[in-house]
Amino acid sequence: MKTSLRNHLKGKIVNIIRGQVVSEIEIETAAGTVASMIxxxxxxxxxxxxxxxxxxxxxxxxxxxxxx
Amino acid sequence: MKTSLRNHLKGKIVNIIRGQVVSEIEIETAAGTVASMIxxxxxxxxxxxxxxxxxxxxxxxxxxxxxx
Amino acid sequence: MKTSLRNHLKGKIVNIIRGQVVSEIEIETAAGTVASMIxxxxxxxxxxxxxxxxxxxxxxxxxxxxxx
Amino acid sequence: MKTSLRNHLKGKIVNIIRGQVVSEIEIETAAGTVASMIxxxxxxxxxxxxxxxxxxxxxxxxxxxxxx
Amino acid sequence: MKTSLRNHLKGKIVNIIRGQVVSEIEIETAAGTVASMIxxxxxxxxxxxxxxxxxxxxxxxxxxxxxx
Amino acid sequence: MKTSLRNHLKGKIVNIIRGQVVSEIEIETAAGTVASMIxxxxxxxxxxxxxxxxxxxxxxxxxxxxxx
Structure with missing residues (x-):
């Protein structure tokens, strides 16, 4: 373990909305879809x-x- | 849908560490354990x-x- | 009470800036305007x-x- | 204006729970109580x-x- | 000291990506570039x-x- | 690059306050001390x-x- 960040949920990217400054990524995990803003x-x-x-x-x- | 919060992962509470001001809750979801600080x-x-x-x-x- | 989120401030939406990926919402509350990014x-x-x-x-x- | 932080809600401190590492402060604003973790x-x-x-x-x- | 926010890293703005709703600012500090979303x-x-x-x-x- | 997290500031741990549930770590970087809550x-x-x-x-x- 190299990070203090506790939560790492595995999945597959199912959607990407690319914006000029921020983009949304949806990851399909076993617990449902997780939406991320990066x-x-x-x-x-x-x-x-x-x-x-x-x-x-x-x-x-x-x-x-x-x-x- | 009543909230803008996108991510709601279902699971079962498997651990609670109760502190004086903050407490940690671990929730076992289908995608693994999620640690929360409330x-x-x-x-x-x-x-x-x-x-x-x-x-x-x-x-x-x-x-x-x-x-x- | 069904959520650990402590702060729920009532108000009226006074402004929405809709973006491609994120949008800003301004809510006029009794304590002043609150800006949100969703x-x-x-x-x-x-x-x-x-x-x-x-x-x-x-x-x-x-x-x-x-x-x- | 000197900061990008958009939300500054005025109020009066009504409760402090002092912990070893983190403390909770409750601020009574015109829009209701706001709980903070510092x-x-x-x-x-x-x-x-x-x-x-x-x-x-x-x-x-x-x-x-x-x-x- | 007037704020509970602990971290204030001095630097010089080296890049700005202006978006419709959010913008990215990169600040060159002595510890490296810090990217911010405001x-x-x-x-x-x-x-x-x-x-x-x-x-x-x-x-x-x-x-x-x-x-x- | 393997992560979307943009900011990784190198330094040396100069202080640790260990609490029951959360702990504070201060890291001395070239841009000054950074306080973290983990x-x-x-x-x-x-x-x-x-x-x-x-x-x-x-x-x-x-x-x-x-x-x-």
Missing amino acids: TTHSLDHLEFKVGDSALAVVKATEVGVEKP | TTHSLDHLEFKVGDSALAVVKATEVGVEKP | TTHSLDHLEFKVGDSALAVVKATEVGVEKP | TTHSLDHLEFKVGDSALAVVKATEVGVEKP | TTHSLDHLEFKVGDSALAVVKATEVGVEKP | TTHSLDHLEFKVGDSALAVVKATEVGVEKP
Whole structure:
């Protein structure tokens, strides 16, 4: 383990909406779709395409909890 | 749909570390364990216990993406 | 109470700037205008219009405090 | 204007829960109570007390929107 | 000290990507480039230009730690 | 590049405040001290000690900008 970030959810990219400054990536995980907002700079550098494997990464402080 | 928060991952609470001000909740989802940091105020008001069903809730802006 | 998110500020939508990927919503609350950044996906699904009632929702970990 | 942070909500500190590492501050604003999580280091340096005036500060990217 | 936000890193703006709703600002600090995502509203109000001095501001809860 | 997280600031750990649930780590970088809030779970798993090299990691959406 090399990072303090606790949450790394494996999945497959199912959608990319590329914007001028930010882009949205949707990752289909076993727990459902996870939507992410990243800089378009990162999208281009990571060269992500729909169908690629990817990890959705989230710091624990950013995760809330709700009753179903 | 009533909220702009995009990510609601269903699971079961498998661990709670109760602190004086903040508490950690781990939720076992189909995509793996999700760790959350919430106020202990919320933990007490939600009366969460290990074994309860719960949703891990995350805003899309807080989700990064990584290559496996 | 069904969520750990502590802050729900009631108000009325006074401005929407719709972008390709993200959109800004300004909510006039009794404590002043609150600016929010959400995915345009959510804006469209929530079908928000200027004049609608809305809640600005913020996790406690995301709130800083300053001296006036 | 000297900061990109969009949201500064005026109020009065009504509650402080001091922890070893993090502390919770509740600020009573005209729009209701806002709960904040800050480092105890900051709490001590700012010398905040219940009754003090304070601003709850939030970046727009951290604000979600919900239907009432 | 007037704010609970712990991190203020001095530098010079080296790049601005202006978007319709959000804009990216890159600040060259002594520790390397820091990329920031702010509302275009703020960018316009702050009248930032490449070459300006600026502070990258981050709440401690938003900072993760990794092993090199 | 394997991650969308844009900001990785190199430095040396100069202070650790270990709490029951969260811990604070201060990293001395060339641009000044960066304070981080991580879960104590991560602190223990990463086995960080004062004097260790470390990276302060921040998502661009979490970085604000201010005029000096």
